[in-house]
Amino acid sequence: MRFDIMTLFPEAVMPMMGASILGRAQKKGLLEIHAHQIRDYTTNRQNQVDDYPYGGGRGAIMQCDPLYNCWCAVCDEAGGPVHTVFLSPCGAVFTQQKARSLLQYERLVLVCGHYEGIDQRFVEECVDEEISLGDFVLTGGELPAMAVVDAVARMIPGVLGDDVCFTDESHWAGLLEYPQYSRPEIWHGRQVPPVLLSGDHAKVARWQKKQSILRTMRLRPDLFRKLRFPYRTRAERKFIEELEAEDDEFRNRDPKNLDRSK
Ligand SMILES: C[S@@+](CC[C@H](N)C(=O)[O-])C[C@H]1O[C@@H](n2cnc3c(N)ncnc32)[C@H](O)[C@@H]1O
Numbered sequence: 001m002r003f004d005i006m007t008l009f010p011e012a013v014m015p016m017m018g019a020s021i022l023g024r025a026q027k028k029g030l031l032e033i034h035a036h037q038i039r040d041y042t043t044n045r046q047n048q049v050d051d052y053p054y055g056g057g058r059g060a061i062m063q064c065d066p067l068y069n070c071w072c073a074v075c076d077e078a079g080g081p082v083h084t085v086f087l088s089p090c091g092a093v094f095t096q097q098k099a100r101s102l103l104q105y106e107r108l109v110l111v112c113g114h115y116e117g118i119d120q121r122f123v124e125e126c127v128d129e130e131i132s133l134g135d136f137v138l139t140g141g142e143l144p145a146m147a148v149v150d151a152v153a154r155m156i157p158g159v160l161g162d163d164v165c166f167t168d169e170s171h172w173a174g175l176l177e178y179p180q181y182s183r184p185e186i187w188h189g190r191q192v193p194p195v196l197l198s199g200d201h202a203k204v205a206r207w208q209k210k211q212s213i214l215r216t217m218r219l220r221p222d223l224f225r226k227l228r229f230p231y232r233t234r235a236e237r238k239f240i241e242e243l244e245a246e247d248d249e250f251r252n253r254d255p256k257n258l259d260r261s262k
Contacts, residue, residue, distance in 0.1 A: 002078075003110060005112065013142050022154075031159070033153075036070050042069075061115060063119055067119070071122075085127070086127040089137050090132065092131060096171035099148070102152045174227050176215045177215075
């Protein structure tokens with residue numbers, strides 16, 4: 001898979017994208033990440049990429065032409081239009097499910113805005129979807145673009161070595177991950193849960209699943225309400241019944257938090 005990031009700050013993007021797991025994956029040829037300087041595609045002598053907004057208002061808006069010229073160069077190189085994402089606080093909030101769906105593309109273009117944003121006509125002409133990192137405003141689209149690349153790239157086969165690394169994690173199946181521990185067994189008087197030291201794999205798996213459910217219920221009631229999984233199979237229903245019998249907090253949960261009719 002190949003990612004092309006259109007930005008005014010390639011020098012901010014590339015070191016991060018070339019480090020650690022993604023850097024090693026690129027060296028192995030599992031993916032490619034390129035950053036394109038939008039300013040290189042201006043046609044004026046000052047290399048200006050922005051201008052004042054029509055209708056007044058503060059700040060500057062990135063103009064269509066440099067963005068379009070840059071986008072055309074990337075698509076020409078690809079041999080045709082490439083699925084194009086504009087990182088924007090007005091987009092749909094990024095999720096693990098969205099990251100999974102972006103994996104279907106062999107190439108992705110990620111457009112980073114700056115200043116007060118970009119001319120809407122470029123969005124209408126070239127952008128397939130707008131993605132937001134969350135309900136807040138950043139100074140530029142670089143951090144969101146890097147977040148999208150990272151979240152998608154780590155699911156490319158071979159990048160993490162073992163696919164279980166991400167199918168077992170928070171948000172894959174709608175739950176948060178269970179708490180994890182490493183050595184030493186006791187730290188500041190806090191003991192690792194004994195079941196994790198028992199060597200009993202079935203007990204460990206059950207404990208982890210229970211902790212995932214409880215953690216999601218406590219920390220993300222909004223996600224918990226959306227859960228359909230606990231009642232899908234007979235084994236899951238049995239597990240939930242056992243959890244209700246053994247755990248007061250789970251038994252007394254807000255009834256709005258789980259809709260049994262689903
Ligand atoms: C200062 S912001 C512009 C915000 C815009 N005036 C608004 O109110 O929606 C500049 C650029 O940062 C990026 N950006 C800012 N916040 C973002 C977010 N939450 N998610 C994705 N991109 C964001 C976008 O590319 C945006 O064009």
